[in-house]
Amino acid sequence: MTVTAATFEQRRRRVGLLFVLPALLVLAAVLGYPIVDSIMLALQRVTLTGGAIQQSWVGFDNFQRLFADATFQRAALNTAYFSAMEVVLVVLISLGVAVLLNHPMGRFGVFRILLIVPWAIAPVANAVLWKWILHANYGVLNGILKGLGLIDHYHVWLGTPVSALNFLLLVDVWKSVPFVALLILAGLQRVPSILYRAAYMDGAGPVQSFLHVTLPTIRSVIAIAVVLQTIWSLRVFDIVFVLTRGGPADATALLNFLAYRVTFNFLDLGYGSAIANVIFAITMLLAILYVWLLWPRPAGAKR
């Protein structure tokens, strides 16, 4: 009997490897060389001459340059604020939206379709749409708010550092909520109704049953949402590029925008890679932290 169990386990293990391998091979084929090359580029000074890249090793010079670069520090601070706010807002709003759409009154197909639309609009068009909505002179947001009497003069939403950064945040949250909400909604749907019934029998109110039944069951989904949203919020680019170009005066420069500017506008490939690798390292550290903190462990499993 033990022998059969062992072969059964072995077979499961073999099939498991077979299942994982193709995905790993595809990822290695696409990303292996670029990732390694990007890390190596960060250690080089790169110039474009004669139709090719000229490279020379400079050790950690590019990383040292970061410490003296005021723009980088500004961008790092902006990014810290932006990402932290974005993760918190997106996850909380998405949770709220998911709970609403999971309520019997919110279960119409039209709500679910409406949920997907902001995310389905091509980001190129979405960013330009928001640029026109927020325009200081003919933007419709100013028009509506003034029409409702909520403001007495047109505001330059993207004109001052704090306001500009927060409006970028708003636009990105708007675009990011749909997918995370969809994810959490799918998680909510799997909470067995029998658990709610049991909670009801025990006399739990809606708030208690949300806290004690719903949240624990969708904990892993929330963990995934937090990790993915963190990754995405650290690489926000298109909205900055279209709406503000990092301005005014670098107030909305985020790290990934900076990496783009240095790589593609300044053609300083080494330094650009160094910035990108900093994003990589920060994301990695945060992801490890979240997985360690949030990932539900099967009972009895080792940490």
Added chain:
Amino acid sequence: MSTRMSRRTLLQGTTAAGAVASLPRFMTGPAFADTAKLSVFSPLPPDPAPPGAAKFSEDAFAQWKAAKGAEVEYEMLAWPQLHDRMATAFASGSAPWDIVYMCGWVPELQSNIIPYADALPKALVDDLPQSSFSTVTVDGKRYGAVFTLSLLTLFYNKAMLDQAGFKAPPKDWDELKRCAKELTHDGNYGFVLNYGDPAGIGGTASYWMTYLQQAGGKMYGEDGLPVFKGDAGVDALQLMVDLMPFTDPGSISYAGINDATNVLLAGRAGMMMNWPFMWNAGSDPKQSKIVGNLASAILPAGPAGSASIDGTDAWTITKSSKNPDKARELVEFYLDAEVQKRQVLDTGWLPIRLSVLADPEVQAKAPNAAVVLEQAKHPYDSFVTADYNEVTVAVGTEVQKALQGQKTAAQAIADAQDQVTAIVKRRKS
């Protein structure tokens, strides 16, 4: 009107190029072994594009191809994305094009292109403004030929100026400030510009460079190090700061010139600096509410007179081209007098040839051509260098700080010079 035309054209052009690309192998193979295939990387209309990419001189183009035994394949991309795709291709050493459109990127990408313009016929070169070569010349060699005269000039709303009692556009800085002040009332502003993006030609830094020249200053000394920290540099920035109370406050947030142009075309700003092509949009009732009231003039003079910057739309030839001579002949065709005339008449992009600019038919169709030609008699240096993007980000960001009142003009200019010095020195090290 013509913008809409060219918008349609661009899509037809795209399809045509796609169709050429998908011809079966045998049709492009050995049977035509002696034909030269030229690949041209061009902006999509309505940005400046050549015959075959935009809809003009198509018969002449077909004749040219037949006569020269050449096939021409266009790869077209929306203007804002051109530099990214180009940089990627050059950086990887596999640029597939023979002819490449460039806009101020010649010094930066100079090692990927050849100085073919030195071999252009003298008769042609003599008909081009000599200053037009300044942005495509590196170490005394000419790497490109500008094909449209695109200089910043002053655009203004005649009705608004009339109403405020100005019979003529401002001639100098004092008049400019006074006029802007008078025009600012009841939600209207005297001036509008896009100060949101610090970088590039048409970015915040380049506008300051325009005033810098008007104040008699220049960016770099003989040794290539910046020399703009002086009265001219500070005066130029101080003018921009002084204009701010009469400038649409949104200007600091407008990332593209389009955001500012629309304010002028809506009739809520009196003046702005803009490029000649804007004339088209301003005369199209679908886009403009000030049709008939739009006018242009040369830029108001500073202490050293009027001055401008150059849009520098130029054709270059890549080092990897297998047919550089044929490619040069194609550029010569693009610059042919008749083609240049059709370029302005059919697409609205001004020619670069002085003889065509002076043509009465051209001046009738493009009333601002005379103004641009007049502006061309004054200096127009865009100070394009290999570090242009990095320099303009640094300078433009400091200018933005001054415009927002975070710094004085003198302080911002001093800080900008320090940063630019570091950038130049790093490149040279």
Added chain:
Amino acid sequence: MSFARRQHGGPLLRGLVVLGLVVFVVWSAGPVVWLIVSSLLEQQALISQPPDVSPSAFTLDNFVQVIAAAAALGKGILNSLMVALFSTAVSLALGAPAAYALARLPVPRANNIAFLILATQMLPGIAIAIPLFIAISKLGLIDSVFSLGFVYLSFNLPIVVWILRGFFLGIPVGIERAAAVDGAGVFATFWHIVLPISIPPLAAAAVFAFVEAWNEFFFALILTRQSAQTVPLVIAQFAGQYQTVFGQMMAAAVISVAPVIVLAIVFRNQIVRGFADGMTKG
């Protein structure tokens, strides 16, 4: 008050839900409504203060212009469709088994492998763009729909694996054990038991992969030239150096979002329904 009634909540809760749904609709639909309105207005109406939305200002002109351009847009939609379908199908076909194995099967160091897969997403695309271009152009695969779809696997596959793994981890062990007792092999269990009860997460993953591939801009920009150009590049054509024809750009965006909405309508019930009940009954 019965349990079923309780699920709807008392008057206070119901009021809150209605209020929440109203806020949700305004928040989601507001900008979308403006997108559609913009696509029906001329530029001069859009730059009025406030924008001129009187009935006489509306026109179909933008759509006429964009449809006159149908050749480019149509080709873009076709290319995007191929890229998106390919990358969605492959990332599900490879991602679902991988996610199952990493969640349920005794793969050594499963957690580390899963984290490694996620880690591939942490380097911004901007950093890998140039090396990727070099590699793909050496293979002669620039401007091919296939190579673009393959590259899109690099961000779709890891996300699909992570979404699905999370769900597979939550499946009660009893279900698989019952199948094993019935003599079903690993593959049969996966195919006949696990996948059918995982339709909502599979649909969510598919929607994710499809939409991301449909809308991706940056890699499409550098890895295509003319013939493999996708929808976002066609939309970007309406923003030039000196002018953006906003109404036309929005009209193109409306057209390009339509296929995604159609898909969402067709699959709206798969997207979130029916998981919990099926599982408790099973």
